[in-house]
Amino acid sequence: MTTLAARNVSRRDGWWFLPPFRVFFLIVTLALVLFITIPPVALLSLSLSEQFDLVWGIFPSGISFDMYRDWGFQIFHSIGDSLRIAIPVVVLSFLIGLPVAYALARLNFPGKGLMGELISIPMVFPPIVLAFGLMQLFGNGPLGFVGPWGAIIFGHTVVAIPFMIMPLVSALHQIDPAYEDAALSLGAGRLRTVLTIVVPNVVPAIVTGMALVFARSISDFEITLLLTTPDISTMPVEIYHAFESGSTRLGAAVSVATSLFSVAIIVLIEIVVRKAKWW
Known part of the structure; x- marks a missing residue:
């Protein structure tokens, strides 16, 4: 038994x-x-x-491998254009997102709740609607003097910055404000306190936000398509033009290159987060 x-x-x-x-x-x-x-x-x-x-x-x-051999230059050109947009978007999102996230997490001011809601609007707005609005703003609107590169970077920053702010706000809520109060009581200024106390403790959130912003920018199609010129062709736009012209195999090749490139960047960022424990 x-x-x-x-x-x-x-x-x-x-x-x-x-x-x-x-x-x-x-x-x-x-x-x-x-x-x-x-x-x-x-x-x-x-x-x-x-x-x-x-x-x-x-x-x-x-x-x-004829698609990659014959169209390799065009594929690399689209990757280069995507990087020329995504990198400034990541930098701007960080420079704007960090102070905004700090204000939302630490400060009390009139309209704080409204500001938090406004920040999330680009995440829930249909991208094509936002793209049409930006096209009017940068076309015949008050910002018509901005060139296509600047317009696309600005548009990508608008839709991507919530992905930087939200991880930072969450990370800041987990940091005890007593550390900042102690630094302030010892004579450190607000800026020095943020740079020496706050930033080192939110580096993982910063890197996560950068990865999300980069992924959002590199995959954007609607804003880029409506604000671009024939000289600018990012990877999603190149895929669209390839399929529109009937070159399905070329579209597939660009899609594969886009996927491999995006995955490689995200994996690299993940390795940095896991290995670089200097914070």
Whole structure:
């Protein structure tokens, strides 16, 4: 009996013995993994396939690198344009987002709640609506003198800055204000206190915000499309033009390059957050 009981316990602990909710969880997890991985695999296969048709809609029918060889310069050009926009957006979002987040977390002033709500508006506004508004503002509006690069950077900053402010506000709420009060009581000014006490303690939130802002800027399509000129072609715009012209394989190649580039940047930022424990 003891051996039989032990065998039953072993069976219950085994993978084959799964209650219905575990079976459901396993099925949903596998479906989610397939749902996430199959589209990039299909795009990669399409960009490498010698023919337009894929085997089972996923696997390439022959391997060819002609898309990357013939259009490599255009792909790298779109990556360069995306970086020329995303990097200033990250810097501006940090320079503006840090003082705004500090004010929301530490200071009391009239309209504080309204300001917090206004900051989240770009996250819930339909991007195309905001893009049309920015197009009017930078087209024939009061900011028409700003060039296309400046207009796109400003537009990206507007929609991306909440992704910088919100992690900072959350991190600032976790820091005991007594540390800042102690520094102020010892004669340190407000700016010095922020730079020496606050900033080192919110570096993970800053890096997280930078990653989110970078990802939001590098993937923006609506604002870039409406404010761009023929000389500016970011990765999402290049993908759109490729599919619009009927070059599906080129669009797939640019999509793969965009995905690999974005993932590489995010992984690099993650490594910095995990390894650089200097804060």
